[in-house]
Amino acid sequence: MDIATLKELHPDHFARATAIRALSMDAVQAANSGHPGMPMGMADVATVLFEKHLKFDAANPDWPDRDRFILSAGHGSMLLYSLLHLTGYEDMTLEQLKNFRQLGSITAGHPEYGHAKGIETTTGPLGQGIANAVGFAMAEESLRARYGKKVCDHYTYVIAGDGCLMEGISHEAIGLAGMQKLGKLIVMWDDNSISIDGDVGLSDITDQKKRFQAAGWQVVECDGHDPEDIDRALTQAKSSKKPTMIACKTHIGFGSPKQDTAGAHGSPLGPDGIKATREVYGWPYGPFEIPQNILDEWRAIGARGAADRAEWSDRFTSLSPNRQSELTRLWQGEAPKKLASTIRKLKKQISEDAPKMATRKSSELVLEHVNPVMPENIGGSADLTGSNNTLTPDLGIFNPSNRKGRYVHYGIREHGMAAAMNGLALHGGIRPYGGTFLCFTDYARGAMRLSSLMGVPVTYVMTHDSIGLGEDGPTHQPVEHVAMLRASPNMNVFRPADTVETAEAWELALTSKNTPSTLALTRQNLPTVRTEHKMRNLTAQGAYVLREAEGKRQAIIMATGSEVEIAVKARDLLQAQGIGTRVVSMPCWELFEEQDEAYRRKVLPAGPVRVAVEAGIRFGWDRWLFGERGKREKSGFIGMHGFGASAPAPELYEHFGITAEATATKVKDLLGGNWAPDPRT
């Protein structure tokens, strides 16, 4: 539909939608940077969605049963900010729009979760939003099945662009959604045929409609500027048992001189362009000026859901007090009181039994105890269930015929899994964990970074965490991944040494409020090194003295995960020769860094030589080897210096020289002539 027809047939709608368009082009112009084309192109679709379909109450943005609106094409952030301002979200003031993309404003270049109410997730890296939305929709299905329609019954709407749909993650997302038959997931594709390089046809000829159908979706088409057609499409979408993709045919930069060109995508229209556009719109108002009658209409839209919300509130308060407090706990992301005692009991038992097991099995053991007391836990794996040990007997499989199940077969979709986990967590009421091999962190990185940036406490269960994976070889053996994860801001990287540390790591992951966790777990069996039960969670300090030196302390061996066993054996060798050696287990560097300097110095005092043992690369270890008053001349590293190899794990440890003997030799070399046998030996 062209502008003239639209204005003639639907003048009120046109005015409302043009309020979005005007604010968007004005804000981008004021910032002298940003993306006007998409908000101008999708304003009609968004207007109909907010006016006629989206269940929300601008005065109560945290209402748990609101529909979710996700702007996967995050560069069109002004679309979202305009909508939030117009419908009356309190914090989205006109001043904020005027400060679009400026320091300290809540109107960042791309929507940032936590900056403002109504931003359901951080988007901008393309494809993430649509993949988050799959998690949102799964959360909704799960909570509805388990707590009833009274409590949870809403849609998840997404606006996605060509960029989102070209990204690989979109394939994983729509495949998962199709299989899961997420009927309440509705994706509106901004089909404007333009990408940054020019016509989409320069790089893609995909028939998106056929593609979505192939993945098990309903596909509906509409003229993305015709409000009646949009309304019809949305109505049809809402009645489907399958997820729906609405192909909205639109014009990027609708009405501007740059309409239908890549030029409209990512730069301001310029004063002349804006002037010309205002004339085309018949919009005589100044920059950021919205006539009161149009604002009133929008504010009425923002209040449209108030009655619904009040009814929901009544339904909620009609629930039993126990149910109410349980749901409140879930939505607030508070761990249940029982978690701490469950973990403590398990730790005590393990310290007594001292099992020899792989930490991936330890993790399974912990989950077997924890999942029954944490209904918010939804587990899964990217098709490595038996290897990641992520499925416990009580969970049941989440699928279209069993929505009460709490385990997701994510398929071979690491990136999609991670993004869906972000969505599950962001929805509220769910605490997701999911597994793959640590090496395939590489595939999931895009979404893992957003876990960190948004601060959502998801847990990545990353098994087969070193050359200890063995025969699968270097393609499957992480050597740099622990370092890479440690390099990521706001990610707790746990590499537990045994079952006790694994239980402690899980406790920390499951009580985290704003930091995601990665558990790096072994394929191979490890002995229990924490054979003396401690009530306290020692892993919470990040690093601690696992074995004190006997006699004069001449050396400190630092290690994580599977190499703690090697450190302890090296200590035995050294003590047998009279060299007092402390072993420091460092399951989580990030938490150790958070300790005060006094504690850090207590654990790593100046003086003794220091050797670190880790079956990964050295990158980052210098912090502990030279830092904290250590000295380069008195420190050494036992670990990997490049990629691994294909062979049984014990041979690889020998081959790469990651052994107790090599560690002890390194210590003695560093001590040089400076060590004397303990007089007692």
Add this chain to the structure above:
Amino acid sequence: MDIATLKELHPDHFARATAIRALSMDAVQAANSGHPGMPMGMADVATVLFEKHLKFDAANPDWPDRDRFILSAGHGSMLLYSLLHLTGYEDMTLEQLKNFRQLGSITAGHPEYGHAKGIETTTGPLGQGIANAVGFAMAEESLRARYGKKVCDHYTYVIAGDGCLMEGISHEAIGLAGMQKLGKLIVMWDDNSISIDGDVGLSDITDQKKRFQAAGWQVVECDGHDPEDIDRALTQAKSSKKPTMIACKTHIGFGSPKQDTAGAHGSPLGPDGIKATREVYGWPYGPFEIPQNILDEWRAIGARGAADRAEWSDRFTSLSPNRQSELTRLWQGEAPKKLASTIRKLKKQISEDAPKMATRKSSELVLEHVNPVMPENIGGSADLTGSNNTLTPDLGIFNPSNRKGRYVHYGIREHGMAAAMNGLALHGGIRPYGGTFLCFTDYARGAMRLSSLMGVPVTYVMTHDSIGLGEDGPTHQPVEHVAMLRASPNMNVFRPADTVETAEAWELALTSKNTPSTLALTRQNLPTVRTEHKMRNLTAQGAYVLREAEGKRQAIIMATGSEVEIAVKARDLLQAQGIGTRVVSMPCWELFEEQDEAYRRKVLPAGPVRVAVEAGIRFGWDRWLFGERGKREKSGFIGMHGFGASAPAPELYEHFGITAEATATKVKDLLGGNWAPDPRT
């Protein structure tokens, strides 16, 4: 087709295919680890392919015009190893098969490029092979268009499993291939309905045939055990102008007790299972025993292409000597002699002109000079051409109507681009580079790791390399990515400070034989700091003294990229106060680490305080701050401590305290009372 029918109708074929099956199950059993199910299921398809279609000559595995066979489902490595052994590849001895997955063998758990001839690429991480294959097929199209059918005219065959097709990267790969109409690319899908977790239907209901059609592919189906049907499908595939996907309906673990179950996927059949399978096959031979007549048939297949190869050789030697030597240079990946002089001339000019420009623009300038003298360069971008500055005027666009073009619009497909670049490089004759924002390294990591692991000298042009990106905000601002790339083994990470260093970095990237390069380039303008022309490539040493201290050397400021400007300004401030300050530019840590200790100590002598300035996180910097005889107490870091923010770049630098003033203050704080004004000032 069931085994009984197959044996009856096609006894000779069955025997040949069963040789593969037997070797595969025997090798996995001997290793007590591995994946027998896929080789057993796809043996019939592979047998027909090698017997009737694949153009190859086992005695000349490096023949540049051979068809390429890529096992994207790399866990089925025994299929490939068996084929290479049976057809007579010299290095793939029976002994190697017996040492499957053992240390020092060339038969790693997953096929490793470089271990044996006939392994065209490293596979195992799912989806990589099919995405590499797109690069192989593009290389073939490009070379054929530019050097003629006489020289290059071959197919690229891929075997891909459900895992490959579920991965997001497969979406990017098939989208790119469909748009590019790569008619000589043929993917054989091992449609066995099984993944590790069980039935594929547990996690996916995608109609793969419809999906490929939607992406512009021809789709053919066949019974993956019926040799006539397979032959028909392959014949049909070869005559298409579109890429073809052949859906091969197969039984995983064909003939074994575990047939059609996930149990056949990833573990040995066990002695009883193997015995039972041998009985089903009517295969009375011992482990690793291939009857001579069957081996002879296979060896004849291996020699089938000898005449073709000889004819190709004749055609090649009929070319002009210049053409022959040029092609030989391309295939050997040698840079042209003219490159060095081109770079030197450009450097001289730049040092004189001293332009102020963004290093992404510097990179474009270098490419403008280099691309005309390097026909092997094929550039591209993941839909950020104008931002990455990767397109130079001489290249032309590579697309179905212009195969001579040397620039690829990869679309919004970072992962697919990186994997295609690996394929382009592995094919031979091409040196690819491709761009995106540094932040989206996250999306490409899976393939970038394989560039490093395989040692293919591709170049990643990663622009907008810090908070200097500005208003797009934290989702687009890398802070940890340079550290992550540095953590990766065998990756040269260049962060050039100006146009001269950018030219030097490009020279190193374009002459690299076995190491990929990442160029981290700025969005924002930078001054030329290398105003004094040096013939020598100083970046080749990784780090060097850019500005020497005047007077007593009391401080060393280390910096990379855009922060070198800040370091130089900080030095000016300090020198003005009489504090002798050296500035060390460190464009490539990896190359600096390769220098001898004497050089490293010369650049970073003990004594002066050290401050590092980089608009990224500190992770990894301790190596240079405390190491190399530095002291923790006398060192400091100016940089990022977490994620960025959305605002104009200059404000962000101020906000995060990455300024010359802050750097100078840090130096003075470290010097404490220990610095005295230079007596001369």
